Amino acid sequence: MPAERLLELDDVQVHFPMREGLVKAVNGVSYHVNKGEVLGIVGESGSGKSITARSIMRLLPKKAVEPGGRISFRPRTGEEYELSSLSRNSRAIRQVRGNHIGMIFQEPMTALSPVHTIGMQIMRTVQLHKKLGKAAARERAIDLLAKVQLPRPRELVDAYPHQLSGGMRQRAMIALAISCDPSLLIADEPTTALDVTTEAQILDLLKSLQSELGMAIIFITHNFGVVADIADRVSVMYLGKIVETATVDDIFYAPKHPYTQALLRSIPRLGVDQGRRLPTIPGMVPDPFSVPPGCSFNPRCSHAIAGLCDVKTPPEKRFGNQMSRCHIADQFVQEPAHV
Numbered sequence: 638m639p640a641e642r643l644l645e646l647d648d649v650q651v652h653f654p655m656r657e658g659l660v661k662a663v664n665g666v667s668y669h670v671n672k673g674e675v676l677g678i679v680g681e682s683g684s685g686k687s688i689t690a691r692s693i694m695r696l697l698p699k700k701a702v703e704p705g706g707r708i709s710f711r712p713r714t715g716e717e718y719e720l721s722s723l724s725r726n727s728r729a730i731r732q733v734r735g736n737h738i739g740m741i742f743q744e745p746m747t748a749l750s751p752v753h754t755i756g757m758q759i760m761r762t763v764q765l766h767k768k769l770g771k772a773a774a775r776e777r778a779i780d781l782l783a784k785v786q787l788p789r790p791r792e793l794v795d796a797y798p799h800q801l802s803g804g805m806r807q808r809a810m811i812a813l814a815i816s817c818d819p820s821l822l823i824a825d826e827p828t829t830a831l832d833v834t835t836e837a838q839i840l841d842l843l844k845s846l847q848s849e850l851g852m853a854i855i856f857i858t859h860n861f862g863v864v865a866d867i868a869d870r871v872s873v874m875y876l877g878k879i880v881e882t883a884t885v886d887d888i889f890y891a892p893k894h895p896y897t898q899a900l901l902r903s904i905p906r907l908g909v910d911q912g913r914r915l916p917t918i919p920g921m922v923p924d925p926f927s928v929p930p931g932c933s934f935n936p937r938c939s940h941a942i943a944g945l946c947d948v949k950t951p952p953e954k955r956f957g958n959q960m961s962r963c964h965i966a967d968q969f970v971q972e973p974a975h976v
């Protein structure tokens with residue numbers, strides 16, 4: 638891996654054999670994250686965003702099979718891990734989860750225990766992985782609660798999760814996730830369930846923690862507006878594949894995949910779209926058992942060419958740092974889809 642690289646996914650595949658057929662939830666995903674960078678992963682529900690993240694953490698559902706793919710990880714402490722070869726409970730992956738990669742979710746209670754105080758949960762992690770004594774671990778927990786801007790951290794350290802509001806619980810989960818000073822934070826829709834004001838505050842917090850701690854973030858969301866706010870680069874997923882990757886500016890000002898363009902057109906613009914019906918992407922995400930041949934977006938694509946897009950899988954086309962999996966990507970010179 639190049640020196641600046643933290644994480645690299647190469648042709649990752651995760652399938653679910655079901656009675657109705659094979660679901661290729663992740664169907665050859667490749668992407669990378671550089672040290673200290675924020676990569677946004679965007680796509681509609683069911684596109685495989687979470688399963689890809691779970692594959693990195695080796696927390697896949699029991700039914701999942703992995704026919705191929707490689708995940709390499711080099712935290713800033715310098716070790717190298719081939720995550721794809723690690724089993725769910727191996728010593729090495731527990732080391733990675735405890736020391737190098739933190740994860741936050743939409744629902745904080747996925748990560749927090751309801752029967753232990755916030756402080757106890759952070760203390761347990763730092764005592765185990767940072768080898769701190771009890772008093773030092775408690776001080777570290779209080780510091781972390783202050784770092785995520787929770788009020789009165791000396792009191793809150795002894796509170797149970799149910800005593801906190803939704804936004805505060807989200808902050809407590811972030812404190813737990815960063816407690817071991819990770820090189821990478823995986824944030825899976827962390828603001829989706831929050832009202833817009835709390836969402837903006839949590840995004841601000843993540844941005845300031847990211848620059849203060851220098852960690853990289855994979856930010857998974859179905860909301861392009863959120864990505865504009867936080868990401869350096871963006872990968873767009875559709876039906877288990879990355880269809881486009883580019884810098885945040887190129888994604889917004891020069892998208893080269895019709896799916897990205899359609900997603901962008903469905904974002905409301907302040908002061909422009911009030912009271913106006915926004916265009917939606919025609920059709921539905923196809924049933925995962927019957928993915929269309931050729932480009933899987935072709936039945937919903939206004940640019941689709943019969944005899945090409947419904948037959949031939951598009952190759953990865955590269956334009957500098959931008960990648961699009963569209964047969965006619967070269968035709969999209971600068972579609973000002975959104976400002």
Ligand SMILES: Nc1ncnc2c1ncn2[C@@H]1O[C@H](COP(=O)(O)OP(=O)(O)OP(=O)(O)O)[C@@H](O)[C@H]1O
Nearest residue numbers: 653660662681682683684685686687688689698925
């Ligand atoms: N335990 C499972 N058994 C069978 N199929 C699964 C399982 N978990 C996920 N899938 C399938 O894998 C595909 C990808 O799911 P995934 O949760 O990664 O999507 P997503 O893009 O994160 O969507 P969302 O935004 O709704 O979380 C979906 O088709 C889903 O039905």
